[in-house]
Amino acid sequence: MTQAAPNLDDLIANPDGPLAQFLCFSVYSTGLAFNRLYKPLLDRLGLTYLQYITLIALSRRDDQTVKELGEALFLESNTLTPLLKRLEASDLLTRRRDTADERVVRLALTAQGREVLRKARCVPEEVLEATGMAVEELIALNDQLKALRGHLQAGAR
Amino acid sequence: MTQAAPNLDDLIANPDGPLAQFLCFSVYSTGLAFNRLYKPLLDRLGLTYLQYITLIALSRRDDQTVKELGEALFLESNTLTPLLKRLEASDLLTRRRDTADERVVRLALTAQGREVLRKARCVPEEVLEATGMAVEELIALNDQLKALRGHLQAGAR
DNA sequence: CGCATATAAATCGCACGCGATTTAATCGCA
DNA sequence: TGCGATTAAATCGCGTGCGATTTATATGCG
Numbered sequence: 367m368t369q370a371a372p373n374l375d376d377l378i379a380n381p382d383g384p385l386a387q388f389l390c391f392s393v394y395s396t397g398l399a400f401n402r403l404y405k406p407l408l409d410r411l412g413l414t415y416l417q418y419i420t421l422i423a424l425s426r427r428d429d430q431t432v433k434e435l436g437e438a439l440f441l442e443s444n445t446l447t448p449l450l451k452r453l454e455a456s457d458l459l460t461r462r463r464d465t466a467d468e469r470v471v472r473l474a475l476t477a478q479g480r481e482v483l484r485k486a487r488c489v490p491e492e493v494l495e496a497t498g499m500a501v502e503e504l505i506a507l508n509d510q511l512k513a514l515r516g517h518l519q520a521g522a523r
Numbered sequence: 524m525t526q527a528a529p530n531l532d533d534l535i536a537n538p539d540g541p542l543a544q545f546l547c548f549s550v551y552s553t554g555l556a557f558n559r560l561y562k563p564l565l566d567r568l569g570l571t572y573l574q575y576i577t578l579i580a581l582s583r584r585d586d587q588t589v590k591e592l593g594e595a596l597f598l599e600s601n602t603l604t605p606l607l608k609r610l611e612a613s614d615l616l617t618r619r620r621d622t623a624d625e626r627v628v629r630l631a632l633t634a635q636g637r638e639v640l641r642k643a644r645c646v647p648e649e650v651l652e653a654t655g656m657a658v659e660e661l662i663a664l665n666d667q668l669k670a671l672r673g674h675l676q677a678g679a680r
Numbered sequence: 681c682g683c684a685t686a687t688a689a690a691t692c693g694c695a696c697g698c699g700a701t702t703t704a705a706t707c708g709c710a
Numbered sequence: 711t712g713c714g715a716t717t718a719a720a721t722c723g724c725g726t727g728c729g730a731t732t733t734a735t736a737t738g739c740g
Binding site: 443 | 697699
């Protein structure tokens, strides 16, 4: 640890300071690192990370709408529609117009979609090991990030 | 807080549990939230978030190579080359082959690049406010994320 | 009913990220 | 010196993310 600890000056008064002191960059680059860790694990199943979390989200409840899925994933139809079409083409889910409201598309996992998720059951444990951190620490980190995300969403409005 | 606190079972034995309990997802979605917060601030300068952190990284030292920049940003030439060409086309930086080693491309901000960064000086403070968290908390979170990123990189190898 | 408004999803264009490969230049070692 | 191995950057294809717009349907209010 030759690097000085970040302080208020680094974060506020010194915007051109080391990149490492930008929280946004730590979030960004940790996201890249997670993606790189997941990639080989999910390649075995033919899934991307987004496809993986989409299947998990759908496994929690049948007949979710695109809008509901988007609220769970923090994404909108411009991202989800192409993704869902690819997953439908792979026979992992079905997309059906709601008969009561033809604007709505309802999503459901296929048997094959559930089968892929079953094969993916070992993934979280493998990822957990790779974090190399204590579970309590991960839980605390998770909670802090959720709080931060909430603030950022409020601030972006 | 109606939601039960996540525990070890949720994280390990219950991989199909609520998305919110996946740390990777919190990192992912917080990254999306940061991007959405930055977008209107950086649109004023005609920059994307990646372009913004690239200029900051280059402002720290002149004549960095693409490889060195990649190590700072955790990215490789397949991502950086098109990005750098766009920034060069916007006259924000220059790309020159190293005369001593023609394989290497050296990068330097132009006067206009430094000018854009100068205009961006207020951005970190605006973002900091939007986080709605105490500076000490942000620093702790930053440190934890950097540690996590380090573990993930080691685990992905 | 009739028509403006609102809503859900889809479409389009562009900028990332990245695996895989290619091109060009340098290195290493007999 | 020569030549295979290594390295730096570029290229290519594909899957996200997202702002902006479009299409189709439903709602609300006179």
